[in-house]
Amino acid sequence: MYNSLEDCLIDLEKHGQLVRIKEEVDPYLEMAAIHLRVHEAKGPALLFEKVKGSNYRAASNIFGTIERSKFIFRDRLQFIQQLIQLRNNPHQIFKQPFNAIKTGLSSVTSLPKKISPTNVINNQIKISDLPLIYHWANDGGAFVTLPQVYTEDITKPGVQHSNLGMYRIQLTGNNYVLNEEAGLHYQIHRGIGVHQTKANKLGKPLKVSVFVGGPPAHSLAAVMPLPEDMSELMFAGLLSGKRLRYFYNDGFCISADADFVITGEVLPNENKPEGPFGDHLGYYSLTHDFPLMHVKKVYAKKNAIWPFTVVGRPPQEDTSFGNLIHELTGDAITKEIPGLQELSAVDAAGVHPLLLATGSERYTPYNKTKQPAELLTIANHILGTGQLSLAKFLFITADDERELSPKNIPAFFDYLLKRIDLLRDIHFYTNTTIDTLDYSGTALNEGSKVVFAAYGNIKRELCGEVPQQFSSLQNCENPQLALPGIVCLQTLKFTTYANAEKEMLQLNEQLQLSSSLNQNPFIIICDDANFTSASLNNFLWVTFTRCNPAKDIYGINSFYKYKHWGCDAVILDARIKPHHAPVLEKDALTEKKIERLFNKGGSLYGVLK
Numbered sequence: 001m002y003n004s005l006e007d008c009l010i011d012l013e014k015h016g017q018l019v020r021i022k023e024e025v026d027p028y029l030e031m032a033a034i035h036l037r038v039h040e041a042k043g044p045a046l047l048f049e050k051v052k053g054s055n056y057r058a059a060s061n062i063f064g065t066i067e068r069s070k071f072i073f074r075d076r077l078q079f080i081q082q083l084i085q086l087r088n089n090p091h092q093i094f095k096q097p098f099n100a101i102k103t104g105l106s107s108v109t110s111l112p113k114k115i116s117p118t119n120v121i122n123n124q125i126k127i128s129d130l131p132l133i134y135h136w137a138n139d140g141g142a143f144v145t146l147p148q149v150y151t152e153d154i155t156k157p158g159v160q161h162s163n164l165g166m167y168r169i170q171l172t173g174n175n176y177v178l179n180e181e182a183g184l185h186y187q188i189h190r191g192i193g194v195h196q197t198k199a200n201k202l203g204k205p206l207k208v209s210v211f212v213g214g215p216p217a218h219s220l221a222a223v224m225p226l227p228e229d230m231s232e233l234m235f236a237g238l239l240s241g242k243r244l245r246y247f248y249n250d251g252f253c254i255s256a257d258a259d260f261v262i263t264g265e266v267l268p269n270e271n272k273p274e275g276p277f278g279d280h281l282g283y284y285s286l287t288h289d290f291p292l293m294h295v296k297k298v299y300a301k302k303n304a305i306w307p308f309t310v311v312g313r314p315p316q317e318d319t320s321f322g323n324l325i326h327e328l329t330g331d332a333i334t335k336e337i338p339g340l341q342e343l344s345a346v347d348a349a350g351v352h353p354l355l356l357a358t359g360s361e362r363y364t365p366y367n368k369t370k371q372p373a374e375l376l377t378i379a380n381h382i383l384g385t386g387q388l389s390l391a392k393f394l395f396i397t398a399d400d401e402r403e404l405s406p407k408n409i410p411a412f413f414d415y416l417l418k419r420i421d422l423l424r425d426i427h428f429y430t431n432t433t434i435d436t437l438d439y440s441g442t443a444l445n446e447g448s449k450v451v452f453a454a455y456g457n458i459k460r461e462l463c464g465e466v467p468q469q470f471s472s473l474q475n476c477e478n479p480q481l482a483l484p485g486i487v488c489l490q491t492l493k494f495t496t497y498a499n500a501e502k503e504m505l506q507l508n509e510q511l512q513l514s515s516s517l518n519q520n521p522f523i524i525i526c527d528d529a530n531f532t533s534a535s536l537n538n539f540l541w542v543t544f545t546r547c548n549p550a551k552d553i554y555g556i557n558s559f560y561k562y563k564h565w566g567c568d569a570v571i572l573d574a575r576i577k578p579h580h581a582p583v584l585e586k587d588a589l590t591e592k593k594i595e596r597l598f599n600k601g602g603s604l605y606g607v608l609k
Contacts, residue, residue: 001239001240002215016044025048027134029590030594033593059306060307063216065320083238123301135278135312141170143169144171146212148165149209150209154195154202154206165223167192169182170275212307214257218240223321265296278584280316283583284584341360345391357394358398359375361374370457379427390434392447418461418485450549463516477490478530482532489526491525493575512557523570556568
């Protein structure tokens with residue numbers, strides 16, 4: 001495995017998976033635009049050798065494809081898979097004791113290694129010396145997209161109770177004092193939040209170290225969904241096959257293997273506006289108060305390289321991170337949740353908004369009518385587990401033949417919609433949490449959830465074309481089929497929820513006696529039916545990022561009975577609402593500027609097929 005980021009880049013170049021960009025490139029929009037174009041074409045990793053305004057090189061698209069990510073970790077993938085399998089299935093210790101001993105010893109030798117203060121990373125610089133990369137035209141400033149943010153439990157200091165996570169670090173813009181202040185944005189359910197809460201309670205500053213670069217294993221460790229009792233630093237050592245080296249300076253933990261380290265303190269209850277920034281749902285995350293970090297010192301090693309990525313509407317490079325994590329963890333989540341067979345966080349919908357799952361229905365002595373029973377137990381467990389609790393939509397079904405996979409999205413929806421009883425199988429959770437970056441909710445972090453649980457025999461056949469009744473509706477036009485049984489309707493732009501309720505009531509009056517409802521269980525109300533139905537990814541993105549279930553789901557012939565809601569057909573209002581964040585759009589002028597790199601004589605000429 002690699003001792004440094006540069007070792008990794010040299011290896012990628014040796015195997016034809018990296019291209020050097022020799023032209024000077026502007027970190028304001030140009031570098032991000034180049035990255036996006038190359039990533040969309042499944043192109044190589046990029047090394048920017050001349051970054052305007054900085055003496056440091058920068059690298060991106062390192063993990064741009066799952067194939068390249070697996071190539072980078074090719075020497076350790078099998079070992080990590082065995083280790084996770086051993087943790088999930090301890091009975092393997094008795095079946096293969098020698099393998100278990102070997103794995104256990106490797107775990108011990110991967111513990112973080114404290115060393116004497118070193119001259120490896122002692123070049124003190126300023127924030128303004130870094131490649132200050134702006135990704136989207138309306139971003140609030142430059143920020144670190146691949147940070148490893150290190151904190152410790154103030155009541156139990158030391159690396160054994162540390163947290164290493166990947167949180168957004170704003171370096172410039174807004175009213176941050178350059179070189180002295182930075183913004184620290186983290187979402188709910190993150191380990192750093194526990195550390196800050198404890199520091200705040202004691203009235204003491206939280207010390208923060210931001211590692212950037214180093215062996216690729218360190219970046220992956222920062223995003224791994226590890227159990228609370230497992231150290232990310234140890235996992236970094238396991239994945240890299242080399243103990244992470246660290247030391248302390250001025251009370252801050254310093255990674256001796258990182259390319260850059262930014263140290264600072266977060267004082268109790270001190271915030272500043274952070275953002276906006278283009279984010280993983282495909283919209284801007286807006287400006288909000290987040291913790292302020294007082295920058296103390298910034299370090300760089302000799303010939304340091306600044307790694308970065310670009311976040312935007314999926315799929316992006318973080319998709320490969322997610323796929324690699326799935327490769328490593330395998331069926332870990334199904335081991336944690338009894339009865340769960342397979343779970344898929346749908347990347348095209350921004351990961352957190354939409355979960356698809358299959359589970360078992362083993363309550364057969366009491367389930368002669370074949371209705372969701374164990375599935376609801378599993379659903380509650382899913383929505384109470386870590387980051388999965390941020391989901392808004394959970395579709396779950398049971399396939400007795402074990403042939404259905406939620407990874408096959410069209411087949412999954414076809415199977416579930418044929419079996420769902422809309423009078424019985426819709427379950428809401430109101431006034432709860434959603435993703436911090438999801439603006440479909442009622443406030444930051446606040447929204448609702450819904451579970452669609454289906455089990456049993458086929459109840460309907462789904463329409464394979466738009467039913468005729470949808471072609472003559474008032475205030476609705478251009479009906480398009482997104483998937484069998486799912487019709488998109490284009491209607492008036494959203495104004496207020498009061499008007500939306502009137503519009504849905506009018507739609508109900510026109511369709512309540514329609515004979516096609518049984519074949520058409522889902523109706524999507526959208527701003528552009530052609531766009532929404534043009535591809536599976538468009539349908540998933542529009543529908544599930546623009547809906548807050550409790551406020552945006554309506555029904556044809558809907559009813560309440562004993563606090564339960566049901567209907568004959570579900571309406572999802574997926575129009576853009578006034579409180580939603582703006583959609584990310586590429587800058588046309590920047591797109592023209594970067595053509596020079598792709599034209600004849602440019603570093604990227606002929607690279608993209």
